[in-house]
Amino acid sequence: xxDPVAAPxxxxxxxVANLLRPQLGPLADEIVDTLxxxxxxxxxxxxxxxxxxxxxxxxxxxxxxEGVIGGTGGRPQEGRDVYRALGRGELRxxxxxxxxxxxxxxxxxxxxxxxxxxxxxxxxEPATLHLLAESIFAYIDELAAESVEGYAQAQAQLAxxxxxxxxxxxxxxxxxxxxxxxxxxxAEEAGWSLPEHAAGIAVRGWSPxxxxxxxxxxxxxxxxxxxxxxxxxxxxxxxxxxxxRRVLHSSAAIGWAAPVLAVERSLAAARACxxxxxxxxxxxxxxxxxxxxxxxxxxxxxxxxxxLDARRLAPFEGLTPKSRARLEQTLLAWLxxxxxxxxxxxxxxxxxxxxxxxxxxxxxxxxxxxxxxxARFELELVLRRRATLPGR
Numbered sequence: 001x002x003d004p005v006a007a008p009x010x011x012x013x014x015x016v017a018n019l020l021r022p023q024l025g026p027l028a029d030e031i032v033d034t035l036x037x038x039x040x041x042x043x044x045x046x047x048x049x050x051x052x053x054x055x056x057x058x059x060x061x062x063x064x065x066e067g068v069i070g071g072t073g074g075r076p077q078e079g080r081d082v083y084r085a086l087g088r089g090e091l092r093x094x095x096x097x098x099x100x101x102x103x104x105x106x107x108x109x110x111x112x113x114x115x116x117x118x119x120x121x122x123x124x125e126p127a128t129l130h131l132l133a134e135s136i137f138a139y140i141d142e143l144a145a146e147s148v149e150g151y152a153q154a155q156a157q158l159a160x161x162x163x164x165x166x167x168x169x170x171x172x173x174x175x176x177x178x179x180x181x182x183x184x185x186x187a188e189e190a191g192w193s194l195p196e197h198a199a200g201i202a203v204r205g206w207s208p209x210x211x212x213x214x215x216x217x218x219x220x221x222x223x224x225x226x227x228x229x230x231x232x233x234x235x236x237x238x239x240x241x242x243x244x245r246r247v248l249h250s251s252a253a254i255g256w257a258a259p260v261l262a263v264e265r266s267l268a269a270a271r272a273c274x275x276x277x278x279x280x281x282x283x284x285x286x287x288x289x290x291x292x293x294x295x296x297x298x299x300x301x302x303x304x305x306x307x308l309d310a311r312r313l314a315p316f317e318g319l320t321p322k323s324r325a326r327l328e329q330t331l332l333a334w335l336x337x338x339x340x341x342x343x344x345x346x347x348x349x350x351x352x353x354x355x356x357x358x359x360x361x362x363x364x365x366x367x368x369x370x371x372x373x374x375a376r377f378e379l380e381l382v383l384r385r386r387a388t389l390p391g392r
Contacts, residue, residue: 008131009069014071016119016128017071018070019122020066020069028058028059031106031110031111032054035103035107039103042103061083061107065111065135069135080146084153086147087147087152088154097147097151101147104143112133166190169190170221170222173264174264193233195260198232199256199270200230200254200265201229201248202227202270203228203253205249208221208222215247218234219231219232219233229267231263231267235257251274253273253274256269266289270289298385298388299385299388305382312369312379330359331379332380336380341359
């Protein structure tokens with residue numbers, strides 16, 4: 001019995017190759033002519049690289065088939081570069097693999113029809129003819145698999161190059177100083193239409209690919225440490241904000257809409273908003289920077305408010321932590337209530353006399369600052385910032 005693991009052509013008598021060899025030239029012509037008539041994508045003159053590629057593929061396939069039958073050649077995969085190149089060519093031509101797969105099937109049928117007629121005329125046994133048919137179609141399957149591999153490799157290379165271009169564009173948009181000419185060139189190279197406005201997005205726990213899959217292929221996304229950062233075009237478009245709130249998870253923040261050449265500011269706001277949200281200061285996410293502008297302003301990225309803090313609250317340095325926290329809380333409530341003691345008492349849930357006593361302590365520490373509008377503004381500013389710090 002034939003070995004079920006062996007390739008079917010390995011069971012064919014070697015003399016079959018001698019019988020079929022004279023047919024290979026005419027058979028190649030017949031296959032190419034049939035492909036031109038039968039495969040719509042190939043119904044054009046067989047000229048240039050396209051025609052040469054098809055004819056070389058057909059002739060190489062027949063030559064190797066004759067070789068494996070006669071025992072003078074290896075397995076069909078040894079000519080894999082030819083068939084992988086055909087697969088890559090289909091992708092470059094903007095076609096799916098349907099046309100090439102159809103060509104393989106048609107070529108196998110044409111080959112079987114001619115070779116069966118030749119074998120029958122030569123008196124080959126029916127069993128040998130059956131094995132020849134099985135060999136032809138198994139051989140074509142192996143060639144087709146190589147073309148599929150070539151197509152997949154070309155797709156991966158194309159996707160990789162596209163992603164590299166998009167990453168270069170993302171870096172150009174988010175790495176000051178910005179060069180508008182370079183950004184326009186990078187956008188054209190990446191096939192990305194520069195929008196008028198865009199928003200920055202910062203997400204923890206998602207890959208760039210997942211973010212793009214959720215928000216759309218027009219998103220530029222990359223990583224920065226443990227975060228995924230993205231530029232999201234046209235955030236003010238119909239339904240865009242609702243989409244973001246719906247699909248993004250709790251550890252995500254979106255900056256405001258900004259001119260695309262100033263999107264780094266929006267991205268910085270998204271980063272800051274994410275940090276505040278993850279510190280438990282903004283409620284449940286995802287967080288929209290436009291909803292938390294006051295908290296973002298009090299984040300004090302430049303350290304200006306911290307310097308005011310050190311100056312205005314210097315008189316509190318000698319207090320115990322407990323006393324200082326109590327007086328800071330009372331002072332902020334008193335400033336917000338414009339000095340109205342009953343309101344302060346209600347907010348702090350203490351007796352009005354307690355408020356009177358604490359305000360007396362504050363006047364001893366701060367003196368005339370409590371009556372100076374500018375000083376009162378600065379005190380409220382630094383105290384509000386302190387209330388947004390983690391652990392406060």
